[in-house]
Amino acid sequence: MPKEHKEKCEDAADLTASLAKLHIQKRQDYLHWDDYFMATALLSSRRSKDPSTQVGACIVDKHKRIVAIGYNGFPRDCSDDVFSWSKDNSDPLENKNMYVVHAEANAILNSNSRSLDGTRLYTTLFPCNECTKLIIQSGIREIYYISDKYAEKPIYRASKRMLDAVGIVYQRHVPTQKQIIINFDDTLKEESK
Ligand SMILES: O=c1ccn([C@H]2C[C@H](O)[C@@H](COP(=O)(O)O)O2)c(=O)[nH]1
Numbered sequence: 001m002p003k004e005h006k007e008k009c010e011d012a013a014d015l016t017a018s019l020a021k022l023h024i025q026k027r028q029d030y031l032h033w034d035d036y037f038m039a040t041a042l043l044s045s046r047r048s049k050d051p052s053t054q055v056g057a058c059i060v061d062k063h064k065r066i067v068a069i070g071y072n073g074f075p076r077d078c079s080d081d082v083f084s085w086s087k088d089n090s091d092p093l094e095n096k097n098m099y100v101v102h103a104e105a106n107a108i109l110n111s112n113s114r115s116l117d118g119t120r121l122y123t124t125l126f127p128c129n130e131c132t133k134l135i136i137q138s139g140i141r142e143i144y145y146i147s148d149k150y151a152e153k154p155i156y157r158a159s160k161r162m163l164d165a166v167g168i169v170y171q172r173h174v175p176t177q178k179q180i181i182i183n184f185d186d187t188l189k190e191e192s193k
């Protein structure tokens, strides 16, 4: 074979090998587990109609399976057109706190009585004392949160007091990436390729 032709063949083989490598090597920018679960909690919070604080919660078992999600909202069939989202109305019966089911409570209820022993909770807001009682009773052992904006309030201090007493680990989630963009259009573009 002439030398020039042989070199061309070798170049082509190198190119094919590089292309093959490109396709078999795993993606480097895939979502890490903790970001994935917290993003699921965050996405769930987007369902909340609370105008001031939207909370999302995601419960994960030891096999990294999502077993329940929830967000803060009024109980089933308690319409937003009847119950108000206000919080400083002089009439206590007109305040949301009387009616809202918290995100963590909804997630626990959404688990359909399945055992939550040894699970982890990912929540966008540090749980209040009432949610903490449910968390303890349901067997959740670890809590990851984003915001702790009410840390100084007595009910949140009570949460920490209970969690410390029973040894449930809680930790602020530090995301490995600042944002995750969900773009429905991208999938449609893929389809038309
Ligand atoms: O553990 C918690 C604590 C609070 N929430 C919900 C309840 C309310 O809908 C909002 C808080 O409203 P603010 O106006 O910021 O007081 O968050 C929850 O889901 N879980």
Ligand SMILES: [Zn+2]
Residues within 6 Å of the ligand: 102, 103, 104, 127, 128, 129, 130, 131, 132
């Ligand atoms: Zn709560």
